[in-house]
Amino acid sequence: MLLLLALVSVVLAHPSGENFDGDQVFRVHVEHEDQINLIHELANAKELDFWKPDSATLIKPHSTVDFHVKAEDTAVVKDFLEQNEFLYEVLMSNMKNVLEAQFDSHTRASGHSYTKYNSWETIEAWTQQVASENPDLVSRSVIGTTFEGRNLYVLKVGKSKAKKPAVFMDCGFHAREWISPAFCQWFVREAVRTYGTESQMTELLNELDFYVLPVLNIDGYVYTWTKSRMWRKTRSTRAGNSCVGVDPNRNFNAGWCEAGASRSPCSDTYCGPAAESEKETKALADFIRNNLSSIKAYLTIHSYSQLILYPYSYDYKLPKNHEELDTLAKGAAKELATLYGTKYTYGPGATTIYPAAGGSDDWAYDQGVKYSFTFELRDTGYYGFLLPESQIKATCEETMLAVKYIVSYIREHLY
Structure with a gap:
């Protein structure tokens, strides 16, 4: 029996498929255009999995680039970087060890847990429960289905009252960003746990509704649990093309496919054949359009980099109320830091990280949702997409402070 339990835990801790043994994650300092071109050259010769930024095309001078390299290519990559006199460091010398260490929660719950990463089946059962x-x-509703036929659930959280303003929050756009869905679950937990005892949350739930979509890219999320932990896109397929999936955060009709998105179906930042080509993004967009009169804020939760971003990402232009958004982001970052001292950077997407067209935050803003923010949660790259479970609680606690800060402001500045 003990042996069987041990085998079960091994299966859970090792999503099947790749094992990443000997794979490495590099952080490379890029100073000028020549070096950017060299990284492009390397990316064309070897299969590099870009973590930050999302693709080679988004690299800027005087920045750092994080990418994951397969075990068999690490020696060649190191030689290349050294011959070309790059400053670099190895963030992960063996990715398999970091992957296994991700499941370091001491929670022994067999079912759903707020301090563990939960599989989609567990999350789905939790939404019902x-x-x-x-x-x-x-209350729970289905707003659509994924490409593979899974239900897209939205939880409406708030005290029943006619004509309430609402906040829409989603998690799990990019499949490998596991800390993101963990936060949406935590938010719902805190709402129901502290309603009636904690004054700020009680007021917010009395005055506002929260629409929480725990995982948008469910097919991709399932794939990261069963086949490939580093998968990012959706799992849609198209006739005549062997490459799978679209980047859902390049698939919205906001400067669609202009900057920072790829038209190549094999790219991690593929914008899709058309805006809203994905069933998931279309369902989200339809829901927001149908509830536009009540939705006053849009929050989308990603990882990693510790950022609070506001529009625009598809262009260097600034939104009309950019001063207000900037002050709000600054205050939220300050509030977040009060708990564990975690430092967040804030600003408009294009200048704060890089231009990226087709994002949901820009799209929601252009629909008339005046308060639109993207959170990039912990960390700054030491673990990257493999943040250990032992950091879920702290990450969620500090993020709650920032979210409540933003939402409390919005409650007092309704439009």
Whole structure:
């Protein structure tokens, strides 16, 4: 029996497929255009999995680039970097060890846990349970289905009252960003746990509704648990093309496919054949369009980099209320830091990280949602997409402070 339990835990801790043994993650300092061209050259010769920025095309001078390299290519990559006199460091010398260490939570719960990474099946069951256990505060609806036929659930969280303004929050756009869905679950937990005892949350739930979409890219998320932990895109397929998936955060009709997005179906930043080509992005966009009169804020949760971003990402232009958004982001970052001292950078997407067209935050803003923010959660690259479970609680606690800060401001500045 003990042996069987040990085998079960090994299966859970090793999503099947690649094992990443000997794979490495590099951080390379890029100073000028010549070096950017060299990284492009390297990316064309070897299969590099770009973590930050999302693709080679987004590299800027005087920046750092994080990418994952397969075990068999690490020696060649090191030689290349050294011959061309790059400053670099190895963030992960063996990715398999970091991957295994991700499951370091001491929670022994067999079912859903707020301090563990939960599989989609577990999250789906949780959406049903949290709604049935808290009928006065939570209701669940299906807003569409994924390419592979899974239900897209939205939890409506708030005290029942006619014509309430609302905040829309989504998680799990990019499949490998596991800390993101963990936060959406944590948010719902805190809402139901502290309603009636904590004054700020009680006021927010009395005055506002929260639409929480725990995982947008469910097919991709399932794939990271079963086949390939580093998968990013959706899992849609198209006739005549062997490459799978679209980057859902390049698939919205906001400067669609202009900057920082690729028209190549094999790219991690593929914008898709058309805006809203993906069933998931179309369902989200339809829901927001249908509820536009009540939705006053849009929050989308990603990882990693510790950033609070506001529009625009598809252009260097600034939104009309950019001073207000900047002040709000600054205050949220300051509030977040009060708990564990975690430093967040804030600003408009294009200048703060890089131009990227087709993002949901820009799209929501252009629909008339005046308060639109993207969070990039922990960390700054030491673990990257493999943030250990032992950091879920702290990450979620500090992010809650920032979210409550933003939403409390919005409640007092309704439009």
